[in-house]
Amino acid sequence: MAILLHQATAALYLLAGIVAWLGLALGARRLERGSVAILTLGGALHLVAFGALHALDPPPPLTDLPIAISYMACVGVLFFLLLSQWARLAGLVVGVAPVAFVSTFAGALRLHDVAGETLGRAGTLPHAHVLLASAGLACLGLAGLAGLLFLAEHRRLKAKRPLGFRFDLPSLEALDRVNLLSLVVGFPLLTLGVVTGAIWVDAVEGRFWSGSQHEIWSVLAWFIYAAVVAARFGAAQGARTAAASAVVGFIFLTFAVIGVGVFV
Amino acid sequence: MRILLVGMNHRTAPLELRERLAVDDPAAPLQKLVAETEIDEAVLFSTCNRVELVVVTRSVEAARLCLRGFFARELGARSGIDDMSQYLYEYLDGDAMRHVLRVASSLDSMVVGEPQILGQTKDAFQRANECKAAGPLLGRLFQHAFATAKRVRTETGIAERPVSVARVAVDLARQIFEELGDKRAVLVGAGEMIEMALGALRGAGLRSVSVVNRTPERALELAARFGATAHALDELAALVAEADVILSCIGGERPILTVPLVQQARRGRHRQPLFVIDIGVPRNADPELDSLDDVYLYDIDDLSSLARENAEQRQRESARAEAIVEEERQRFDGWLMALRAVPTIKHLRERAESIRSAELERALRRPSLKGVDPEALDQLTRSMVNKILHAPVSRLRREAEREEGMAYLEAARVLFGLDDDSPAEDE
Numbered sequence: 028m029a030i031l032l033h034q035a036t037a038a039l040y041l042l043a044g045i046v047a048w049l050g051l052a053l054g055a056r057r058l059e060r061g062s063v064a065i066l067t068l069g070g071a072l073h074l075v076a077f078g079a080l081h082a083l084d085p086p087p088p089l090t091d092l093p094i095a096i097s098y099m100a101c102v103g104v105l106f107f108l109l110l111s112q113w114a115r116l117a118g119l120v121v122g123v124a125p126v127a128f129v130s131t132f133a134g135a136l137r138l139h140d141v142a143g144e145t146l147g148r149a150g151t152l153p154h155a156h157v158l159l160a161s162a163g164l165a166c167l168g169l170a171g172l173a174g175l176l177f178l179a180e181h182r183r184l185k186a187k188r189p190l191g192f193r194f195d196l197p198s199l200e201a202l203d204r205v206n207l208l209s210l211v212v213g214f215p216l217l218t219l220g221v222v223t224g225a226i227w228v229d230a231v232e233g234r235f236w237s238g239s240q241h242e243i244w245s246v247l248a249w250f251i252y253a254a255v256v257a258a259r260f261g262a263a264q265g266a267r268t269a270a271a272s273a274v275v276g277f278i279f280l281t282f283a284v285i286g287v288g289v290f291v
Numbered sequence: 292m293r294i295l296l297v298g299m300n301h302r303t304a305p306l307e308l309r310e311r312l313a314v315d316d317p318a319a320p321l322q323k324l325v326a327e328t329e330i331d332e333a334v335l336f337s338t339c340n341r342v343e344l345v346v347v348t349r350s351v352e353a354a355r356l357c358l359r360g361f362f363a364r365e366l367g368a369r370s371g372i373d374d375m376s377q378y379l380y381e382y383l384d385g386d387a388m389r390h391v392l393r394v395a396s397s398l399d400s401m402v403v404g405e406p407q408i409l410g411q412t413k414d415a416f417q418r419a420n421e422c423k424a425a426g427p428l429l430g431r432l433f434q435h436a437f438a439t440a441k442r443v444r445t446e447t448g449i450a451e452r453p454v455s456v457a458r459v460a461v462d463l464a465r466q467i468f469e470e471l472g473d474k475r476a477v478l479v480g481a482g483e484m485i486e487m488a489l490g491a492l493r494g495a496g497l498r499s500v501s502v503v504n505r506t507p508e509r510a511l512e513l514a515a516r517f518g519a520t521a522h523a524l525d526e527l528a529a530l531v532a533e534a535d536v537i538l539s540c541i542g543g544e545r546p547i548l549t550v551p552l553v554q555q556a557r558r559g560r561h562r563q564p565l566f567v568i569d570i571g572v573p574r575n576a577d578p579e580l581d582s583l584d585d586v587y588l589y590d591i592d593d594l595s596s597l598a599r600e601n602a603e604q605r606q607r608e609s610a611r612a613e614a615i616v617e618e619e620r621q622r623f624d625g626w627l628m629a630l631r632a633v634p635t636i637k638h639l640r641e642r643a644e645s646i647r648s649a650e651l652e653r654a655l656r657r658p659s660l661k662g663v664d665p666e667a668l669d670q671l672t673r674s675m676v677n678k679i680l681h682a683p684v685s686r687l688r689r690e691a692e693r694e695e696g697m698a699y700l701e702a703a704r705v706l707f708g709l710d711d712d713s714p715a716e717d718e
Binding site for chain 2: 053054055057114115180184185187189190196197198199200201203204264265266267268269
């Protein structure tokens, strides 16, 4: 059931992405609104899917990377939909929906393999670590996406070029606010994720720091974000620099969490 | 029934003529046209860019004379021109339908895609309807035109991008700010251009406006008209500190919005974007302002260039719109042609019904059918006739929508003897 729900969620995200891109190509606002509605449905189903996963006996470990990424997509989509309530963000579905689809689809594929696995003696700490760190990563990912779009729009406006397509893109002001709010929510979650990660290591190995690549890069990423937050709230940073920082920070964080496991 | 359209527009007649020909109240001329002539239905369409009469008539020649006479008599007298024919164009049937659809869809407008024309077309039809000059055919044509205009707007980008400098500025403001309602604008200057741009910004929701001018009287006058506050030029720096949008068009050799002034004024407003619209010539804002991260500076050339590109984009989109108009014209034409089948179908049904009722009456008189329920027999024969006629009637309706459908209608009349005088039951 949980697998089926994940697959259905992935299908909805895919559909939302297709509708959003069709809306972009045809300049149809109805499709744009439709894509948001489908994404909302996908987000709701994603929550139900995770509920079903939790109800399994034993629940599969969230520490598995594809499942964690699927959870990240769920938080990212829900946070995005929340922010859409007060800013014209519908145009961002073209980016959010495909990313959510790939993440959820990968998670759904992986669920077959991890069914029946347990977390071992670390108890609920790994789940807490993954839930917090992934939620933080999702929010900071949204900040990165908003930052990327801000930079592109800023560049276009400075170059005095017209919009290349008929689509309601978010305003620079909205993108900057999304960046700010995502940082405000994402950084504390990331911090809690790092802390619970250290406690988990302590529970397993009897020390807070094991010196693994994942730990080193994650802490480095945390310091980078701490600097981004300090610059954003403490220094006289402009919106463009803040956007660029969010993009760079997220690239580094993605490498620290996902890339290190693959490349290092 | 034929549809004829005679009129003049911005392409065929100069503005001086068009402005003298505007018809404020079309009721009287329309009623006169419908009452006294060969014209069955009429709609008069009068805006600053066009005066057109579209009519339904049985005699094109008579209607043509009548409409040309209308332009010469009613409008020529007002304009002082004896020969109006050089300014007039004429469209018949399919061309007239296409023209009405194009006008409603804003494809025939001076600024292609402008939104007002649809409302004006609706208004013209409404007025004709109120004075009973518009009938079922023009009613259907105009409803079809409104639906076509809606389709054109939804399916093409013909009205998506602004083409006036003021509208381009508003569009840019929306790309920078999420809401304009809570933003503060400073207007430097109080001339006509400023007034026009202010009107557009106000229309987009901008509320808080300060007017700065060298001549305080003019600033006060403009401020009073738009509910803004008036200020002296030496207050500019303080106002820039609070501004989100600066709109400038003031005379002077040197820029008054300089980098040091803006930098100093906005020291405490990091991350707050500032949109500077400089429509002054010579420029009022130092071009170097654009190098500041949070400042978006657009001068008159930038705005004009965007407006031009948008107009070109609209032209490109208009090709798609023309295809929609043509498709809809053919659909309406099909409906109109299908009307040709109505008299034949009606006649055919009447003939069949007269045969059925006569035969039923005769049958019920026979002694062998005594005791049979007449209601049941009536129902039975009615059902048989309907079933027999269903296929030929449907085919006739379908074929009538095509040009060559007349042959089917004629064949039906011959085969069913619809033009014979002798009653069918005697044959």
